Amino acid sequence: MTAMITYSFLQHYWWIIISLLAGLLVFLMFVQGGQAIIFTLPENNDQKRMMINALGRKWEFTFTTLVTFGAATFASFPLFYSTSFGGAYWVWTAVLLSFIVQAIAYEYRSKPANVFGQKTYDIFLLVNGIAGPFLIGTAVGTFFTGADFSLNNMNNVKWGSGWHGLEAFTDPRNISLGLAVSLLSVTNGLLYLINTIDDPALFSRARKKMIIYSSCFLAAFLFFVTTLLLSDGLNFGRNDGRIVVEDFKYLHNFLQMPAILVIFLLGVVMVLTGIILAIFYRSRKGIWLTGPGTVITVFALFLIAAFNNTSFYPSLTNFRNSLTIHNASSSFFTLKVMMYVSFAIPAVFAYIWFAWKAINSKNITSAEMDKEDHLY
C-alpha cells in the first residue's frame, strides 16, 4: 500500500477529490436553480412560501460545498488557487458577492423589521440563482480554454488582461458552459421541488417549465461538448516537462481513458432519463437520477481536464506557465496527510444523508407551513 502512494498517485487522487466536490457543487446548485425561478414558477404566495422553504433548508449544503471546494483546492493545488483567484479577481469577487447576499436572504426575508423589505431579499435570491451558477460555469470553462496569465520565478501571478477574469466572457465556449450549468441548475431545481413539495398545481407548472429549461440546457451542453471535442489542448511531457499544443486533446483524452468516457456517458444518460421521467411519465423521482447523473458528468469533465498529462489551467500568455496537476500541487507530505484526512469523507456523507432523511421524511405541504415555527 505504502509503495503505491507515489507523488503522482497523490496528485491524481486529489484531483479526483476536487472533481468529486465540483460534481457535488454543480448538483447542489439546484438551490440556485430554484432561486432563479422564484418569481416565475409559483402562482401564489402559498406556493412561493413552500418553494422558498424547500430550497432554504438546503442552501447551506451548497454554500459549504463551495467553501470546501475552495479550501480543498487551496490545500492540494495552491498554485491554481493563487493564480486563478489572484488573477481572475473580478469573476471570483462577483461569485462571492452573489453568495453573500444569498446567505442572509433566507434568514432575513420573512423577519419583521428587516429594513429592506421582503422583495429585496427575494431579488438577492434571484441574483444568486442566476449569477452564481453562470459565473462558476464560465470560470470553470477556462479550465479548458485557458486564461491570460504568466508566472514569475517566485510563482507570483501576472494577469494579462485588465479585465481580471471578465475577459472569459468573450469566449463562446466559456459562455456555453456557464449557460449549461445555469440551465441544468434550474432543471435540477425543478426536479427537487417536484420531489419535495406536495402540491399538484405547482407540479404541473414545474413540468411545463422543465421542458423549456431542459431543452435550452441540452442545446448549451451540446454546443460546449462539441466545441470541446474539437478543441486543442495542452499536453505536457512527463519526462521533460515540455508543454505542447495537441489537436483534439480532449477527444483523445476520452478515447485514451475509456473508463472516463463511460462515466461521462452514463452521467449524461442519467441526467436525460431523470428529465424524461419527469416530463413524459409525470414521475416525482427524476431528481434521484438527474442529481447523481450531474455529479458524475461533471466529475468526468474535470478528469479529462487534468488527467492524461493535460494542463488543467492553460496559460494563454506563456504555455510554459500552464498549470498541471504535477506543477501546481502541494508537496508529497501535505497531499499524504490530506489523503488520510479524506478517509473521513464517507462518514461525512453518511451523517449528511442521515440528517437529510430525518427532516425530509415527509413532503412539504401548505399545512406544514402553517404549523412550522421557523419559516423562511
Added chain:
Amino acid sequence: MINNMDLSLVDWSRAQFALTAIYHWIFVPLTLGLSLIIAIMESIYVKTGNEEFKRMTKFWMTLFGINFALGVATGIILEFEFGTNWSSYSWFVGDIFGAPLAIEGIFAFFLESTFVAVMFFGWNKVSKKFHLASTWLVSIGANLSALWILVANGWMQNPVGMIFNPDTMRNEMVDFWAVLFNPSAIDKFTHTVFSGFLLGSVFVIGISSWFLLKKREPQLFRHSILISSIVGLVSSFLVAYTGDSSAKTMSKVQPVKFAAMEAHYYGKTNADLTAIGILKKSGSQIEDKEILDFAFRIKIPGFLSILTGGNTSTYVPGLYDLVLGPDSIKGIIPVFEKMNRGKFALNVLTDYKRGVMINDTQQVNLIRKEYFGNRDFMNEAFRYFGYGYLGKPSDAIPNVALSFYSFHVMVIIGGFLIALCILSLFFALRDSIEKHKWFIYISIISIPLTYLSSMAGWVLAEAGRQPWIIQDLMPVSRGVTQINTGSVIATFIIFAVLFTALLIAEISIMLKQIKNGPTPQEDKK
C-alpha cells in the same frame, strides 16, 4: 524591497481584509458562545421536561440564527480573499495553510451546516434526543471550525513544522503535529473560543436583564442569567488564564509585538507592567519612528518580568534593543543583524534561481549542498529570510500606540467582565437581580463593551505583528496580489457598503426579535 512595492495597493488590500475580518468577528464569537449556552439550555429541557427551557432554547436559538447567517456570509469572503488579494502569500504558504482550511471545511463546516438544519427545522420531525444531539453537534462544529482557522493563524504568528523548498519557492509542511500543536495555535484557539463563550454569556445576561427591567417573563430570564453566569464566570477565568499563556508565548516568538503592546522601549530586569496608561511623544526616535512615553501611567512594579519569565529577574527586551541592539545581551539578535542575514539568504536564493534558469547544474548543486542542505545556513540565515525585504530596521516596529491601546482596552474590559460574571452569578443565586437596577443597566452596557474587548484583541493580534504576514518570513507587502489598486478600492467600497447595510438589517431584526420575546406560554409545540 518594501520601498519598491505599490504601498497604496498593499494598504487597500490590508484595509479590505481588515474590513472583512472585523465584520466577520462581529458575528463569530456570538455564534461560538450562544451555541454552547443553547445546547446547555436544551439539555436541561430534555432532562427535566420543563417547557420553559424549551421556550428559552427557542428564543435564544432564533437570535443565534439571525447572527449565524451573516457570520457564514462574511466567512466565505475571508477564505477566498487569501486567493484574490494575497495570492503571492497563498502560494508561499499554501502547502501548510491550505490543509487546516480544507480540514475545517470537511470536518467542521459540514457538521455545522448539516445539523443546523435539524436544529431549526427538526423540532417536530425528530426525537428530543436526536434534536439535542444536533444542537450539541452544531456547537461542536462551530468551535471545531474555529480550531482549524486558528491553527492556520497561529502558524502565521509562529511558523513551525516546515522547510523551504527553493525549487518550488515555497514553504512545505514536514510535521503536521508541530503545526497543529504549535503553542501559538493552542493559545489562539483556547483564548479565542473562551472569549467567544464569555461574549455569548454577557450577551445573554445583558438581554435577559433588559427583560427583567421590563418585568417580562422574569422566571425564564432569571434562569437564562443563571446559566449564562456560570458559563461566563468559568469562561472569564479561562480567558484570563489563556491570555496569560498567550502573552508568555508571544514574548518568546514575537518579542517586538510583545514590547509594542506594553510600549516597552528599553530592556531591563524587574520590568514594570502598565495597568493603565496614556501615551505621548517623547521627542526622540528609533530611525523614523517616534518613541512614545507615558503622559500618565499606573504601573505594577516588576510584573512584566514576572509575566514573561515567572520572576522579577527576567530581562524583558524593549523595542530599542530588539531593533538596534545592544547585541551584548545574550539571545537577542537585533533587527539590523537579521536584515543582513535575510539579505544574504535572498542573494543565495537569487543565485540559485539564476542557476536553474540558465541550466547551470554545477552552480545549482553547489548552492543546494552548501546552503539549502546546510542546517546552519537554514537556522542562522534563512529563518530570517523575510528581513531581507525590509528597507530599514525600524520597518520591523508595528504601530505602538495601536498595539498598546488595543491590548489595554482588551485587558481592562476583560477584568471588568470577570467582576460582572461574579456579581451576576451571586445575584442570580440569591434571586435578587431585579433589586439591583444599577446592575441591570451595567449588564446591558456590558454587551457593546464585550464586543469592543473582543475586537481589540484581534487588532492587537493582527496589527501588532506588522510588518509580517508570516512572522520573520514574509512581510505583508510581499504577499499581496499584483493587481491594479483601483480594483481593490472598488471591491473595498462594495464590501463596505454591503456589509454595513446587512449589519444594519441584522441589528434591526435582532432588536425586533428581542422585543417580541419568547413564544407565548400556551405554545404547545
